[in-house]
Amino acid sequence: xxxxxxxxxxxxxxxxxxxxxxxxxxxxxxxxxxxxxxxxxxxxxxxxxxxxxxxxxxxxxxxxxxxxxxxxxxxxxxxxxxxxxxxxxxxxxxxxxxxxxxxxxxxxxxxxxxxxxxxxxxxxxxxxxxxxxxxxxxxxxxxxxxxxxxxxxxxxxxxxxxxxxxxxxxxxxxxxxxxxxxxxxxxxxxxxxxxxxxxxxxxxxxxxxxxxxxxxxxxxxxxxxxxxxxxxxxxxxxxxxxxxxxxxxxxxxxxxxxxxxxxxxxxxxxxxxxxxxxxxxxxxxxxxxxxxxxxxxxxxx
Numbered sequence: 001x002x003x004x005x006x007x008x009x010x011x012x013x014x015x016x017x018x019x020x021x022x023x024x025x026x027x028x029x030x031x032x033x034x035x036x037x038x039x040x041x042x043x044x045x046x047x048x049x050x051x052x053x054x055x056x057x058x059x060x061x062x063x064x065x066x067x068x069x070x071x072x073x074x075x076x077x078x079x080x081x082x083x084x085x086x087x088x089x090x091x092x093x094x095x096x097x098x099x100x101x102x103x104x105x106x107x108x109x110x111x112x113x114x115x116x117x118x119x120x121x122x123x124x125x126x127x128x129x130x131x132x133x134x135x136x137x138x139x140x141x142x143x144x145x146x147x148x149x150x151x152x153x154x155x156x157x158x159x160x161x162x163x164x165x166x167x168x169x170x171x172x173x174x175x176x177x178x179x180x181x182x183x184x185x186x187x188x189x190x191x192x193x194x195x196x197x198x199x200x201x202x203x204x205x206x207x208x209x210x211x212x213x214x215x216x217x218x219x220x221x222x223x224x225x226x227x228x229x230x231x232x233x234x235x236x237x238x239x240x241x242x243x244x245x246x247x248x249x250x251x252x253x254x255x256x257x258x259x260x261x262x263x264x265x266x267x268x269x270x271x272x273x274x275x276x277x278x279x280x281x282x283x284x285x286x287x288x289x290x291x292x293x294x295x296x297x298x299x300x301x
Contacts, residue, residue, distance in 0.1 A: 004221045006265035008294060010287045011038025012279055013072060013228065013270045014060075016050045027279055028060045032067045034283035039064075040072035040102070040228075040268045043079075046111040054087055061095045068098040072228070072268065073172035073190055077106035077117045077125075081132040082157055085139035089163045097165030101136070102190050102226075104172035105129035126177045127151065133169055133185045140167050170226060176208055183212025188224030193270060195230055195243050202227075202262045225263050229255075230270040233281040241272045248281060252289040259294050 012031050014024050028039055039060060043053040057069045069091075074084060084101070092099040105128065106112050109119035120128050128151040135152065138145050142162035147154045170188035173179045174197060182189045189209055191197050197205070210220035231244030233251055244254055258264045271278035 002263065003260045003294075003298070004223075004225065004263050004265060005298070006224060008259065008291055009037035009266045010282070010290075011036055011040050011070065011266070011268045012282070013040045013042065013268050014056075015275075016041055016044075016053060016056050018049055018051050021051070023275065024056075025060070025063070027275055028064060028067075030276065030279055031283065032064045034279070036067060036283050036287070038068050038070045038100070038266070038268065040070045042072050043074045044108075044111070045075070045078060046108070046115050054091075057099075058091060061091060061098060064098075066098075068100060069095075070100045070170070070268075071102045073102040073104035073170075075106045075112065075117075076103055076129055076132045077112050077120060078115060081135040081152075082139050082145055082154060082159070085136050085159065088167050089140055089159075089161055092163035092165065092167055093161050097163060099163070100168050100170060102170045102172060103129075103133070103136070104190075105178065123177070124151075126181060129171070129178065130181045130185050133171070133181070136169055168224065170224060174205070179205055179208040180212040183209040183214075183218070183220065183223070184216040186223070188226060188266075190226045191228065191264075193228045193230050193243070199258065199262060202258075202264075206263050224265055226266040226268060227258060227262075227264045228268045228270060230272055232272050233278055233286065243270075243272065248285045248289070251282075251286045252293060255286065255290045256293045256297070259290070260297055 031039055041053045041057055044050055045052055053071055088099050088101050105125045109121055113119040131151055139159040142160045145154050145157040145159055168187040170190050171182045171186035172190040173182045174192050213220040230242055232241040255267055269282050
């Protein structure tokens with residue numbers, strides 16, 4: 001794998017738990033003030049302790065001015081694509097384009113069924129997801145949406161408003177069929193957490209995406225590549241913890257390697273401990289150093 005050359009971007013995943021709302025608000029403000037690019041919010045509405053992702057994003061968009069928001073990822077089986085496009089387009093208009101859509105086919109069928117969703121599995125879920133991406137794209141463009149299939153029955157919806165900036169569709173995927181959908185139909189790939197998809201397994205996933213994109217007549221280098229990174233910056237627990245654990249230098253070296261060797265351009269931090277302190281280290285020390293290092297490598301210095 002090589003560096004695809006995209007502008008680097010960095011974000012933090014916000015916990016949507018109702019019981020930690022005050023901390024979530026502070027993290028959002030810190031990320032905004034520190035110059036990060038994205039606030040990511042997971043979408044598991046069947047969790048009784050979770051706030052609704054769209055409601056949380058909407059509220060936080062009103063108390064921030066610059067940073068963009070990313071659903072990480074919105075469950076398509078619980079959020080019909082034309083309604084999801086309407087929500088994203090509306091919020092994009094209200095925030096001057098600070099919205100990107102991370103979407104997924106829905107990875108917990110029993111939980112989806114508990115809320116009345118269809119809980120598709122296997123090939124049905126894959127086909128439904130690819131079809132949903134097409135519907136999202138058509139609706140976000142403000143075109144007329146019409147489709148009758150085993151998965152959707154849409155009778156000439158006139159979509160709008162049109163977002164002031166493109167809302168990109170980044171697909172959360174891990175298995176081969178969904179990775180191929182990413183290559184054919186999405187604007188980017190959201191990889192699972194580094195504890196679920198370790199770095200050594202990334203190149204094989206990137207190849208599936210690239211081959212599918214090429215077969216579909218697309219340039220693989222146009223797709224964004226997002227890695228969710230859980231870990232600990234510093235000596236918390238004497239070097240123990242999930243995911244990437246080490247001092248600032250190790251984080252800088254590792255994220256730089258993941259850009260130039262694995263092809264990622266966007267990293268979303270999932271702090272494993274002390275979120276406020278970890279976010280301060282990430283935004284204040286890790287991110288600037290990674291940007292500088294990658295810029296130097298790209299320019300040949």
